Amino acid sequence: MAAKRPAPAPFRCTECGWTTSKWAGRCGECQQWGTVVEAVAQTGVMRGFTAVVPNSERAARPITQLSTLDSPRRPTGVGEFDRVLGGGIVPGAAVLLSGEPGVGKSTLLLEVAARAARDGYRVLYVSAEESTAQVRLRAERTGALHDELYIASETDLATLIGHVDEVKPGLLIVDSVQTVSSALSEGLAGHPSQVREVAATLVRVAKERAMPVLIVGHVTKDGSIAGPRLLEHLVDVVCHFEGDRQTSLRFVRALKNRFGPTDEVGCFEMTGDGIAEVTDPSSLFLSTGTPVSGTCVAVALEGKRALPVEIQALVVPASGPNPRRVVNGVESSRVAMILAVLERRARLRLSERDVYVSTVGGVRLTEPATDLAIALAIASAATDQPVPHKVAAFGELSLTGEIRAVTQLAQRRAEATRLGYEEIVDSSILDVTNALMLLQVIARQADPEPPAAVTGRGAF
Numbered sequence: 001m002a003a004k005r006p007a008p009a010p011f012r013c014t015e016c017g018w019t020t021s022k023w024a025g026r027c028g029e030c031q032q033w034g035t036v037v038e039a040v041a042q043t044g045v046m047r048g049f050t051a052v053v054p055n056s057e058r059a060a061r062p063i064t065q066l067s068t069l070d071s072p073r074r075p076t077g078v079g080e081f082d083r084v085l086g087g088g089i090v091p092g093a094a095v096l097l098s099g100e101p102g103v104g105k106s107t108l109l110l111e112v113a114a115r116a117a118r119d120g121y122r123v124l125y126v127s128a129e130e131s132t133a134q135v136r137l138r139a140e141r142t143g144a145l146h147d148e149l150y151i152a153s154e155t156d157l158a159t160l161i162g163h164v165d166e167v168k169p170g171l172l173i174v175d176s177v178q179t180v181s182s183a184l185s186e187g188l189a190g191h192p193s194q195v196r197e198v199a200a201t202l203v204r205v206a207k208e209r210a211m212p213v214l215i216v217g218h219v220t221k222d223g224s225i226a227g228p229r230l231l232e233h234l235v236d237v238v239c240h241f242e243g244d245r246q247t248s249l250r251f252v253r254a255l256k257n258r259f260g261p262t263d264e265v266g267c268f269e270m271t272g273d274g275i276a277e278v279t280d281p282s283s284l285f286l287s288t289g290t291p292v293s294g295t296c297v298a299v300a301l302e303g304k305r306a307l308p309v310e311i312q313a314l315v316v317p318a319s320g321p322n323p324r325r326v327v328n329g330v331e332s333s334r335v336a337m338i339l340a341v342l343e344r345r346a347r348l349r350l351s352e353r354d355v356y357v358s359t360v361g362g363v364r365l366t367e368p369a370t371d372l373a374i375a376l377a378i379a380s381a382a383t384d385q386p387v388p389h390k391v392a393a394f395g396e397l398s399l400t401g402e403i404r405a406v407t408q409l410a411q412r413r414a415e416a417t418r419l420g421y422e423e424i425v426d427s428s429i430l431d432v433t434n435a436l437m438l439l440q441v442i443a444r445q446a447d448p449e450p451p452a453a454v455t456g457r458g459a460f
């Protein structure tokens with residue numbers, strides 16, 4: 001007797017597709033509230049279907065008989081953006097660019113649009129957030145005026161596709177997916193079902209016409225892309241545009257890329273004239289001038305790029321019963337751990353002192369590889385002993401005070417050397433004992449020749 005088929009789940013999450021036999025207020029998979037709806041009402045997945053015989057062009061073939069030709073890429077003309085995309089944009093690719101409000105998404109894509117237009121491609125930039133006059137004003141300011149750059153202000157998906165049919169662009173830009181809506185879908189613009197419908201239609205249109213589409217996506221307060229989780233699955237590339245509001249520096253990272261690696265980072269600077277590429281960001285995060293106590297240079301990795309960053313620390317007597325720990329650009333939990341290691345392992349008394357740690361240029365460091373430089377900057381500030389000039393440090397600090405090796409050591413060393421750092425302190429010259437001694441030497445202010453100690457030239 002044939003086995004009884006399990007009953008299909010009648011409820012489904014609109015965010016992640018999780019299915020359940022009973023309705024639930026919260027999705028069991030993605031933990032979103034109010035996203036579980038009846039599957040029949042949502043997509044009609046319960047309805048039966050009839051198999052369709054594919055035509056010969058679409059028939060499945062053995063993999064060995066398939067063409068190995070890579071999809072030809074077209075550089076966007078913005079080198080730093082191309083770097084993130086893996087060399088350029090692939091025809092028919094759907095690229096989602098997410099970022100916080102005001103970070104510069106529209107400015108970047110208008111720049112991409114203008115460069116593409118100058119390269120001879122017709123571009124359609126559809127803004128669902130701004131009027132055409134606003135976009136024109138920005139284009140005047142950033143120098144993005146071109147006859148082949150078409151602008152439309154449109155929030156209706158069907159009309160947007162109508163614009164595509166009329167203009168026949170070689171590149172489509174939609175700003176943003178959360179502000180376009182379709183009459184075929186329920187809810188207002190930005191509703192998960194609307195965002196899914198708009199994104200799916202744009203992806204389909206892009207694939208059918210071999211026309212790349214760049215889509216702007218908003219992020220929620222917690223930094224994730226607003227809308228259904230499926231949005232990220234629908235598109236080919238997801239790029240995140242980030243930067244500190246206080247500084248003009250911006251980074252674009254690929255979070256997902258079906259056509260290239262995701263470890264590249266594009267570096268930009270927001271200026272009064274728009275957005276400028278920063279092709280060599282290495283010296284941006286270093287202060288100039290003679291070394292003072294409380295500073296040390298770390299070499300962080302931003303994607304494939306090694307980026308020397310100066311870390312500054314200030315240690316002063318506590319101004320109240322609870323010593324203050326104020327950090328900027330580094331993680332406070334990481335600094336707390338480093339302070340504990342310095343206190344316990346290097347016998348540096350910090351528990352009754354206020355500690356301030358900051359990175360130059362406000363760059364955010366999350367890598368444990370910067371621990372050693374943070375530790376040296378704090379130790380140097382606490383003892384008023386400058387870390388010698390031309391010294392860069394990288395290594396992860398363990399709770400035992402050990403300096404652990406970091407990834408991509410050769411790359412970090414090469415970049416530090418290129419920028420003129422003569423001595424590099426890392427786990428290859430510092431073992432457990434002499435790393436501790438190094439910190440102790442600084443702590444005790446006992447060494448009249450700190451360069452020899454710090455550089456590990458056999459001082460220990």
Ligand SMILES: Nc1ncnc2c1ncn2[C@@H]1O[C@H](COP(=O)(O)OP(=O)(O)OP(=O)(O)O)[C@@H](O)[C@H]1O
Pocket residue numbers: 099100101102103104105106107108129141270271272273
């Ligand atoms: N007239 C101006 N002069 C100089 N800089 C400007 C000017 N207007 C805007 N900017 C800069 O451009 C930034 C806004 O860029 P843009 O509109 O591209 O951001 P966005 O990410 O698209 O924002 P939103 O999410 O609101 O659409 C501002 O934060 C500001 O730094």
Ligand SMILES: [Mg+2]
Pocket residue numbers: 105106107129175
């Ligand atoms: Mg915008």
